[in-house]
Every structure is written in C-alpha cells, then in structure tokens.
Amino acid sequence: MKMMSALMSPVGRKVLTGVTGIGLVAFVIAHMIGNLTYLSPDPTAYNAYAYKLMSLGWIFYTIEILLALCFILHAVVGITIQVRRRQARPIGYKNYTSAGSPSLQGYSARSMIFTGIILLVFLVLHLISFKYGPGEAEGYIATLSTGEEVRDLRRLMTEKFHEPLYAFGYPIIMILLGMHMRHGVWSALQSLGVMSRRLSPLVYTLAAILGILVAIGFLFVPLYIYFW
C-alpha cells in the first residue's frame, strides 16, 4: 500500500515513466537491429530471425507481456503528467519564452506528449499491419535453409514498403521516435536520479546520438525496399 502511494507521488510518476521508458528504449533498439537482418545477403535471414524469436516460447511471451505493460503504463503516466500540467496552471501566460541554456526545453522536450501519442496510434496500426497481418494461412510461407516452413514476413515487409504510404509514412514516424528518445533517454536517467553534474551533459549528448542512430536504423529499411 505504501509502495502504491509512493508510485503515485510526483517522484513515483517519474520513476514509472523512466523505468518503462528505458524498457521501451531497449525494445526499440533490439527491434531496429532485428530489422536490419532484412538487408542480409542471405534472403532467409530475416524470416529465420523472426522464427527464432517466436520459438523462444514462454520467454518470448513473457517479454511480450512486459512490453505491453510498459507501453500501457508509460502512456497512462505520461498522459497523467500532461493532464496535471494543465491543472497546475489553469491560466497561461500571454507572453512566455524559454530563458535558453541551461534550459533543455527544445523541440524534442516540448513535443514529448505529441510524439508519444503519435507513437501510440502508430503502434496499434503497426501491429495490425504486421504482427496480426497475413500469415501462413494466407499463403505467406517461406522455406528456411533448414527446410522448415515458416511465416514469410519478408514478403509481407517487401510488399508493404512498396506502397508509398508505408515507405514514406514509416520514416516520418521514426524521426518522431528519434525525437522522443532525444529528450527521453536523458530524461529517464534524470528521473531515476542517476544523473550527476558531470554525467548529465555527456548523457544528454549521447541521447541525441542514440535518437539519431535509431531513427536512421529504422527508416533505412523501408526506403531501401522502396527505391531498390
């Protein structure tokens, strides 16, 4: 009970967004690296990778449930913080500007709630298109080098990213994801209290680099499929 009220406190809410945010960052990085197997010279590599993930069995499902919890908690707490922000200043300023450095109130920081909500909507659409998209029953079957017949996700991906909406829509969302991570990675560590005066500027810079790398890693594959 005490723990619950602590998690609902102003510090607890930040610990929650921070922990779930870091969980999501870990997922996003793993997902991005997994996607890059599409580019492998071995055309079965991508399907083999996806198949291997699925065959982890209960480990895979546990991670899936944890991720779903992270997404839901993260979004609920993030939106709560936003609602409380409105309540805390019912009448806004006629004239307001950031005082500049050392303020970190840049585009990424200011747009966390917008990039976040877009990511949430995207997530649902993305799951419908791919995870719950056509599978073996619809004839999307590939044969691995081991001779096993598995779901042909590579074909699904190739088809989807030949549609301009997917080929260009995905990169835009991935840039927004990069922005969310730009403020998010630093912010999560500050929320968990692991920052210090010396570490902070370094981590803030690394967060930008990570955001850019993840965005590029993700958006490269759709553009590659469309143009090559």
Next chain:
Amino acid sequence: MIIHLRIWRQEDRTSKGRLVDYTVNEASEHMSFLELLDVLNEQLLQSGDEPVEFDSDCREGICGSCGLMVAGIAHGPQKRTAVCQLHMRSFNDGDTITVEPFRAKAFPIIRDLVVDRSAFDRIIEAHGYVSVTTGSAPDANAIPIPKETVDDAMDYAACIGCGACVAACPNGSASLFTAAKISHLGLLPQGQVEASQRVISMVDQMDAEGFGDCSNYAECEAVCPKGISIQGIARMRRAYMKGVLSA
C-alpha cells in the same frame, strides 16, 4: 529612454484580469526594473489612477520577495538575477515589455502582480527543517565534512524561495524549490537523521498544493536567480526512493 509596458492588472483574487498598456518616458538605463515600476506608479498616482501592485523588499537579490514574468521570462532576460537586480540597460529604448504575475494554481493572484506563495511555506512546514536536538553550537570542525559537500549544501541553501522555478516551468512544478531545501539539509550531518521522513513529507505536500510534475525541462535552472542546479532534483528522487524503500 522610453519604455512601453503591457502590465497585467487584476482587481482581486476572483476578478478577471487583463493586460493594460503604459508608457514611461523618463526611464534610465541605470534604473532597476522595479524602480521603473516605481516611476510608473508615481505617474499613475499623479493622474489619479491605482498604482500597480508588486512585491519587493530587499531589492538586492537576497530576500526572494520580488518576482515577475518580464518579457516572457521569470525575473526577466538577465541570467542569475532577481527582477529587483535587473537593470534597464538589459533593454533598448522604445522596447515594449510585457509584465505578468508568476502563474500557477498554487500561486493564486492577490492583486495585479502580487501572488500568494504561501504554498512554499507549507512545503517548508511539512519538514523543511531539522528537529533533532543537536546540542549547543559544536566546536568548529568538530564534525569534519568534505569541502565539496559543504559547497554543494551552500549552493542549495542559496535558494531564496522566490518561486521563479514554478513560474517558468511549463508544468508549474515546484520540484527545484523542494529539491533545493531537501538537498541543502540532506547533505549535512544534522539533516541526515530525518532525511527520509523529510523528503517524503515535503514531496507529498508539494503534490497536495497542486504543483505539476517535473518533465526535466531544466527551465527552472535557467531562470533561478541563484542558478540552483536540477541535479538537486535527481538527488531528491534518490532520497525519496531510499526513503520509501527503507520505511
């Protein structure tokens, strides 16, 4: 210099306020911003109008009574300066400057630019003190404390409780103020006895007063007249988690 002002005027707590335009023709770059308002108020009194209400006391940047949004920034554009120490040389002849009160639900407007910041007092009352008996004044250096720790504690103790952090925060959070008080006490041995109890009570009070949450924008540090670092907020969070886990 000629300065045009757009100042928030509001009769009392409940009435609807509005921005009103004024011009001060005889401003000098040597005046502080509050002296400019004094000149304006003399003008207003002479013409039989109500003077603009604003808070100030020491006018030397140490008491924390003053506090205005000047040109969209808490305490104005000059860094590490309370508005009483902001001079008109920071502005240009002919500028139009908007002046608004510090805005937050927890800082209700009393009149014009004067807000009620007693929410801060209640955060301090929650446990912003040391109540263990520490005996009579000990001999100097009886309790050795590393110099960096003392410097850190002093930096946090520099908080004058003006409320600029709340005013500038897009979320209206009082995290920097609360963290400064918690850190300045928590860093020193006398404050460590009640550290856990303190951080939990003060954070709870901050929540109860209706301040927003911290999104790590660091805008507070940028406007703080004492330049208090948001590292204090990271420290407050560590102290809070430690407090909850050890309770």
